[in-house]
Amino acid sequence: MRLHIDWTACDGRGVCTELLTEMLTEDDWGFPVLRNGDTVPPPLDGAARRAVDRCPMLALRLVT
């Protein structure tokens, strides 16, 4: 499973970087940056789903 960030929708609210801190870090403006590629490791499945669910701009998606 891969994590897809829709950059036209992302507003840098920072919810996903809190919920998925293993995969995402904030840039200087609060937008998420992938740490090590977009592949979601199986143990982070739940956290990734939660981040997708909570994104206020619906800018996160999981792609299989």
Add this chain to the structure above:
Amino acid sequence: MTDALWYFARGSGVVSLLLLTVVVALGIGSRSGRPAFGLPRFAVSLLHRNAALLAIVFLVGHVLSLLFDPYAQLRLLDTVLPFAGHYRPVWQGLGTLGFDLLVALVGTSLLRHRLGARVWRTVHWLAYLCWPVALLHGLGTGTDNGTWWLWAISIACVVVVVAALAWRISPNFSRFPARADRAVAPRLRPHLEEVK
């Protein structure tokens, strides 16, 4: 038993109003895009959702108990169609209207990944109509209107929401408030102030 339904209806109504006040304040807090009320951003968002779902539970209890209450004599139609009731139709209708609005708000929120952000956000603005309607319903109808404690609760709720709204409208409520100054080169900061 008949009295129990009436007491439960009153209590659950007040609890719903308190929860909805919390939901509105947290919703405004989550819109700010920064940690609010001493909670991380995801916690504000989750608490906003869970408090809203809990409010729905109490509201369903409120409506169901009144539906079976022998005094209220609520018809099934009155739970959906506002301003058609026999007893204080306007005040009761406000309750029905608030309930309909809340169902729309929660329903679209649960389906927002299918509806898309724009539709969901448009419907979600109805929250600013739903909350005052619920407040007026509580003040105008029922056994407890005019009691000091219901006034105290209502005024406390108004204070919380008005304070949250004032914060929402204030210049402090900009995008990226805590972040922009942190990592931007000093010579760019004046330009940044214009953007904010």
